[in-house]
Amino acid sequence: xxxxxxxxxxxxxxSFTICLYMPWWSIAMVAFAISMIIPQxxxxxxxxxxxxxxxxxxxxxxxxxxxxxxxxAHRMSPVILGKDAPMSLIFITAFIGAFTAGFAALxxxxxxxxxxxxxxx
Amino acid sequence: xxxxxFFVSLVIxxxxxxxxxxxxxxxxxxxRFLSPQQGIWQNAEPVNQDFSALLQMPQIKDRATVYLDDxxxxxxxxxxxxxxxxxxGYLHAKFRLWQMEFQTYAAAGxxxxxxxxxxxxxxxxxxxxxMVYAAENMLKELEANPLTKQLTDSYTAxxxxxxxxxxxxxxxxxxxxxGYTPEHWTTLKTALFVKMMSQTLAGASDDLPMTKAxxxxxxxxxxxxxxxxxxxxxxxxxxxxLFPPPSVLPVAPASADSLYLGRDxxxxxxxxxxxxxxxxxxxxxxxxxxKTQSGAPILCNDxxxxxxxxxxxxxxxxxxxxxxxxxxxxxxxxGVIIGFNDSIAFGFTSSxxxxxxxxxxxxxxxxxxxxxxxxxxxxxxxxxxxxxxxDKPSLFDTVAYTVFGPVTYDNSFPEATLxxxxxxxxxxxxxxxxxxxxxxxxxxxxxxxxxxxxLQYFTCPGHNVAFASKSGDIAIWQQxxxxxxxxxxxxxxxxxEDSSYMWQGFIPRDENPHIKNPERGFVSSANQRAADSSYxxxxxxxxDLYRGIAINRKxxxxxxxxxEDMMKLQTDNYNVFAETARPLLLKYIPAxxxxxxxxxxLDTVANWSLYNNIDLRGPTLFTLWFDNLKxxxxxxxxxxxxxxxxxxxxxxxIEALLRDSAFRYIDNISTxxxxxxxxxxxxxxxxxxxxxxxxxxxxxxxWGAFKNTTIYHLLxxxxxxxxxxxxPIGGGEHVINAMKHDHGPSWRMVVSLEKETTAYIVxxxxxxxxxxxxxxxxxxxxxxxxxxxxxxxxxxxxxxGEKKLWKMEFVGR
Numbered sequence: 001x002x003x004x005x006x007x008x009x010x011x012x013x014x015s016f017t018i019c020l021y022m023p024w025w026s027i028a029m030v031a032f033a034i035s036m037i038i039p040q041x042x043x044x045x046x047x048x049x050x051x052x053x054x055x056x057x058x059x060x061x062x063x064x065x066x067x068x069x070x071x072x073a074h075r076m077s078p079v080i081l082g083k084d085a086p087m088s089l090i091f092i093t094a095f096i097g098a099f100t101a102g103f104a105a106l107x108x109x110x111x112x113x114x115x116x117x118x119x120x121x
Numbered sequence: 122x123x124x125x126x127f128f129v130s131l132v133i134x135x136x137x138x139x140x141x142x143x144x145x146x147x148x149x150x151x152x153r154f155l156s157p158q159q160g161i162w163q164n165a166e167p168v169n170q171d172f173s174a175l176l177q178m179p180q181i182k183d184r185a186t187v188y189l190d191d192x193x194x195x196x197x198x199x200x201x202x203x204x205x206x207x208x209x210g211y212l213h214a215k216f217r218l219w220q221m222e223f224q225t226y227a228a229a230g231x232x233x234x235x236x237x238x239x240x241x242x243x244x245x246x247x248x249x250x251x252m253v254y255a256a257e258n259m260l261k262e263l264e265a266n267p268l269t270k271q272l273t274d275s276y277t278a279x280x281x282x283x284x285x286x287x288x289x290x291x292x293x294x295x296x297x298x299x300g301y302t303p304e305h306w307t308t309l310k311t312a313l314f315v316k317m318m319s320q321t322l323a324g325a326s327d328d329l330p331m332t333k334a335x336x337x338x339x340x341x342x343x344x345x346x347x348x349x350x351x352x353x354x355x356x357x358x359x360x361x362x363l364f365p366p367p368s369v370l371p372v373a374p375a376s377a378d379s380l381y382l383g384r385d386x387x388x389x390x391x392x393x394x395x396x397x398x399x400x401x402x403x404x405x406x407x408x409x410x411x412k413t414q415s416g417a418p419i420l421c422n423d424x425x426x427x428x429x430x431x432x433x434x435x436x437x438x439x440x441x442x443x444x445x446x447x448x449x450x451x452x453x454x455x456g457v458i459i460g461f462n463d464s465i466a467f468g469f470t471s472s473x474x475x476x477x478x479x480x481x482x483x484x485x486x487x488x489x490x491x492x493x494x495x496x497x498x499x500x501x502x503x504x505x506x507x508x509x510x511x512d513k514p515s516l517f518d519t520v521a522y523t524v525f526g527p528v529t530y531d532n533s534f535p536e537a538t539l540x541x542x543x544x545x546x547x548x549x550x551x552x553x554x555x556x557x558x559x560x561x562x563x564x565x566x567x568x569x570x571x572x573x574x575x576l577q578y579f580t581c582p583g584h585n586v587a588f589a590s591k592s593g594d595i596a597i598w599q600q601x602x603x604x605x606x607x608x609x610x611x612x613x614x615x616x617x618e619d620s621s622y623m624w625q626g627f628i629p630r631d632e633n634p635h636i637k638n639p640e641r642g643f644v645s646s647a648n649q650r651a652a653d654s655s656y657x658x659x660x661x662x663x664x665d666l667y668r669g670i671a672i673n674r675k676x677x678x679x680x681x682x683x684x685e686d687m688m689k690l691q692t693d694n695y696n697v698f699a700e701t702a703r704p705l706l707l708k709y710i711p712a713x714x715x716x717x718x719x720x721x722x723l724d725t726v727a728n729w730s731l732y733n734n735i736d737l738r739g740p741t742l743f744t745l746w747f748d749n750l751k752x753x754x755x756x757x758x759x760x761x762x763x764x765x766x767x768x769x770x771x772x773x774x775i776e777a778l779l780r781d782s783a784f785r786y787i788d789n790i791s792t793x794x795x796x797x798x799x800x801x802x803x804x805x806x807x808x809x810x811x812x813x814x815x816x817x818x819x820x821x822x823x824w825g826a827f828k829n830t831t832i833y834h835l836l837x838x839x840x841x842x843x844x845x846x847x848x849p850i851g852g853g854e855h856v857i858n859a860m861k862h863d864h865g866p867s868w869r870m871v872v873s874l875e876k877e878t879t880a881y882i883v884x885x886x887x888x889x890x891x892x893x894x895x896x897x898x899x900x901x902x903x904x905x906x907x908x909x910x911x912x913x914x915x916x917x918x919x920x921x922g923e924k925k926l927w928k929m930e931f932v933g934r
Binding site: 016019020023024025028032057060061064065067068069071072073074075076077078079080084089092093096097099100103104106107110111113114 | 123124126127130131133134137138141142149151152153154155156157158159160161162163164165166167168169294298840841842843892893894895897
């Protein structure tokens, strides 16, 4: 459980930091690296990556949009979703981050189990 | 097995990154686009954003401060000119970068770079009109003059200082949507912007359809259908004013009657390049102190343009030791464009004069390198235009330049297969000029002489420049450099083989229509013809008529005028055109032949107050009826003539019918019978009633619902969520409050030149171009309701104003 919580927190923290300098997809690199370093069951690694970015991106988008009184989300959601739905735009943001990081974490975890067999853990 | 799982998972991860990171599968790269730290969420400005900042920039010579008030209007306090213009450029970029760049891409015919080949025809049209050529000619003048060189250099440096400091995450949202990044600003872009205004306001020409119409109707008939002076004209310069005899006497070529005014069928109908909205115009007026309550002059101006978000205007105040100017600026150009200072106020309306003509040229061969001129083959300058296209190879377009200007239309444009005569464009906006110098001096003018001195630098687009000063003068000049034409010169395509058809000279500036401190106590203009037929030059144009009548009638009757009275006048919805036309319509409609339903509609028109108010049905029914009447009268002839996009004006029709109820064009030439005025009235009204039934079924019969006043984003219908629709504002064509569907008062200003200048202003937009900002459209509702803000005209010594909300400090190294 501890490993899971640490994974979630580390992925979130490092994703936030690296995205100050690097493109958005560097969240995948972070999730991949963390789940290679912290051994967990594959499905837990996936959930850690998924949950971490779901919370980070969802939280950030929600926080920004709340301070903006959803002005931008009201204008952008019809462009992207075809209807005026600020909350949906926040959820979509969160899930894009979540799936990307989730599969990256799963890949990291799977790679560890291949490479890890040949090295002492 | 594990290896397989790993690869599957890895492939999914990579696929997600590609999918969300590019437009390969999704219409937008959603990952990049929605990433909270890089994408559009970064454009969601907190509603309580703090705009205060300390900015250290090596280009700043001295300390300078910008106070931003509660409407986000900046008040620049600088100690020298360079810093003031640098900061203006910086602020324009900070709040309007995407717009200013997009507009200059459009002017330069470069939209295909951004949006792909859908814009190719648009771009080719701009190149072939010579927009870049015109801007380059202006650039040379700007750089040759030390004053304008300095101010444009400072301005450009300011724009670029902002662009250089802009991280990708903070790019305006339109860049993220369209997937490109800004390039550096240049003075050429400023020149392009000015040329865009020239095209909007002085790029109109009906020469092509008129030439086509001449073949069918003949010049004599077209003199009636397109008269130079309307019967009810109330010109800018009051009737009875004496004009000096002309000092330039243009001579019609000996061959004009046969080669020019005859009915040859030169040039078939072409698809023309995009023409400016014929409704572009404005109102301005100034009343003398004798007519105001305070005893001080009041100047008013409301320029009518296609409205947009972000607005074409950006409000600001600029103070330096040599100026204290307040008003609106163009993001893209230095200076205050319409406004006032401590001593004077100034406002513009378009002169609507024709300064664009076409000449038919004959190339020697397909290379376009030589053309026939005065019995010889003359070499043309070939300019190869590279039009870059997003995701596609560039298109190279060859444009030949002649003594007249660029050959806009030839066998490769608009369509390669059209066997038309090549047409060269002679356009005043191509000539070198330095319009920025006018604004430089106008922003600093103290009196009438300064104003007059400033005006000399304004050549195109021609304008009626209203003026009022604290010293009590009011004046209006129709300013611009206009060709001195022989009678009917330039109404049709002219022969391009003979130098005698060229413009022979220009009207000297002091012979331009003007008036200072007239007896009637006011000056005004509303795009009507500047002078009646006693003006000694031939001045064709696309003039308005009724707004001028309405304004002058009101101003004549008013005494003890207050700024509030002026606000009421600017937002007046009374329809003078309907006042003229309705009695005629009602007189000739055979009411007995209408059914009950139609009679009900007729009663609505008959009892209408003549105000174009949003809750009334009268204006909708009247407008529909008159439109149907126009079709009944004109369509048969004009369709037969093969002329589209050109009809005689509303005033021409109504004045013709008032003169002669048996006007020959009433008859429908495609029927064997002879229609009377009563017949066409009945037919057009029955059509109107049918239109009205279907509109009523959709709840669109009231004027507000029918007009559906809309301010589109600059990307028009592609981005409707960024627009404002269904705005509750009345008015319309021929009405002082000239608000049509998406075209109308883009800035309203009332300036009372009392000891302390008081100004009331509003525009349909907001100071920020960011759709994620509360300041994107926060003036719109007030504007629609006819409300105004009182401008905070800050004085330099004012240290702590209650309106100062934020403070941006600029310091050098």
